[in-house]
C-alpha cells in the first residue's frame with residue numbers, strides 16, 4: 344500500500360474505481376465495519392458499495408498487510424475523489440480508537456464483525472477471546488451510544504453466532520435458550536446481551552444477527568469446510584495425500600457468506616430493531632461435507648482422511664440446524680446458494696488455486712510439503 348499525501352501510512356485509503364457524481368455522493372450513506380478484512384467483512388463491503396455506500400473499515404495493526412480479501416476493491420489512495428472504501432487503524436481492545444472513528448465519521452450504520460472467531464482457538468486463548476468478542480463489543484456499543492448525542496439515528500449490527508445455542512438441540516430459533524460450549528460462544532452470548540441491553544436501556548437501534556455457519560472461497564483456511572476444500576484441491580493435483588481432521592460426526596447448517604451479509608443489511612433497514620436467526624434450515628455432518636467435496640472431483644475421502652485427536656475440542660457442539668422463519672417473514676430474506684452448490688464453488692476455486700501452487704512447486708519456488 345502506498346503512503347498518503349502527508350507521507351503517512353497510518354490511514355489507508357483504498358477505493359473503488361467508479362466515480363460517483365457529487366449529487367449522489369452527498370446523499371451517500373456511511374457504513375463503519377469492524378472485521379472488514381475477514382470473510383464477511385469483504386462480502387459486506389462489496390454489497391454496501393454496490394448499494395452506493397461509503398464504507399469505512401477498521402483494521403488492526405499486523406506485521407504484514409492482511410487486506411488480501413479486499414485487494415480487488417483497492418485503488419491508489421492518491422485518487423482521493425474516487426475513494427469509497429477507506430481503512431483506518433483501530434482495535435476492539437482499544438476503546439479510544441473505536442470512539443475516535445465513530446465520533447469523527449458519525450456513520451449511519453455500524454457493523455461489528457470483528458472477533459477472534461475460531462472456536463477451537465478460543466480454548467487456547469480464552470482471556471483474549473473474551474476481551475475482543477465480549478468486552479470489545481461493549482466498547483463499541485459505548486462509542487456508538489456516546490455518538491448518538493450528535494447523531495441519534497446511528498444503527499448497530501452485532502455479529503452473533505449459532506454457537507451460542509451450543510448443546511441445546513435443533514431446530515434453533517430466536518426463542519431457543521443459549522447453552523454455550525466454548526469461551527468463544529460464552530463471549531458471543533455476552534455480546535448478544537450487551538446489544539439487547541443497549542437497545543432496551545438507551546433506545547439504541549441495535550440488532551443481533553444470530554448467524555449459522557456460512558462459508559465461501561474466502562473462508563479462513565483453518566475452518567473445517569475450507570480446510571477440506573483446500574486439501575481436495577491439493578490432493579487432486581498431487582501436492583498432498585493426507586488430510587488430518589477431528590470429529591466428523593458434528594452437524595452444521597452451512598450457508599454461503601455472500602447470501603448472509605444481505606441479511607445483516609436488511610436488519611438495519613427495518614422500522615424497529617430486533618434479533619434474527621439466519622440459516623439455510625438444512626444440516627449436514629462433517630462426513631457428508633467430505634463426501635460431497637471429494638466426490639465432486641472423483642475422489643474417495645476415506646483414502647485420504649486421517650483422524651487426529653488434536654482437532655477434537657474439550658466440549659463439542661454436536662448439532663446445529665436453524666429455524667430462520669422470522670428472518671424470512673420479516674426481512675424477506677432467503678438463501679440463494681444451496682449446500683451442493685456451495686461445496687462445488689469452494690472445491691472448484693481450490694482446485695484452481697492448487698494448480699497455480701503446483702506451477703510454483705514445479706518451478707522450485709515453493710516447497711510442496713508446505714501445507715496450508
Ligand code: NDP
Nearest residue numbers: 378380381382383434435456457458460502504554556557
Ligand atoms: P473472520 O475470522 O474471517 O474475520 C474476523 C475479523 O475480525 C478479521 O477482520 C480480523 O482481523 C478481525 N479482528 C480480530 N480480532 C480483532 C481485534 N482485536 N480488533 C479488530 N479486529 C479484529 O470471521 P468471519 O468473517 O467468518 O465472521 C465475522 C463475524 O461473524 C465474527 O464476529 C464471527 O465470530 C461471526 N460469525 C461468523 C460465522 C461464520 O460462519 N463465518 C457465523 C456466526 C458468527 P484480521 O484480518 O487482522 O485477523
Ligand code: GDR
Nearest residue numbers: 460462504505506555556565566567568588589590593654
Ligand atoms: P465452528 O466451525 O466451530 O462451527 O465455528 P469449524 O469449521 O471450525 O468447525 C465445524 C465442526 O467441524 C469439526 N471439525 C473440525 N474443525 C476444524 N476447524 N478443524 C478440523 O480439523 C476439524 N475436524 C472436525 C469441529 O469440531 C466442529 O464440530 C464457525 C466459526 O465461523 C464461528 O466463528 C461461528 O460463530 C460458527 O461457525 C457459527
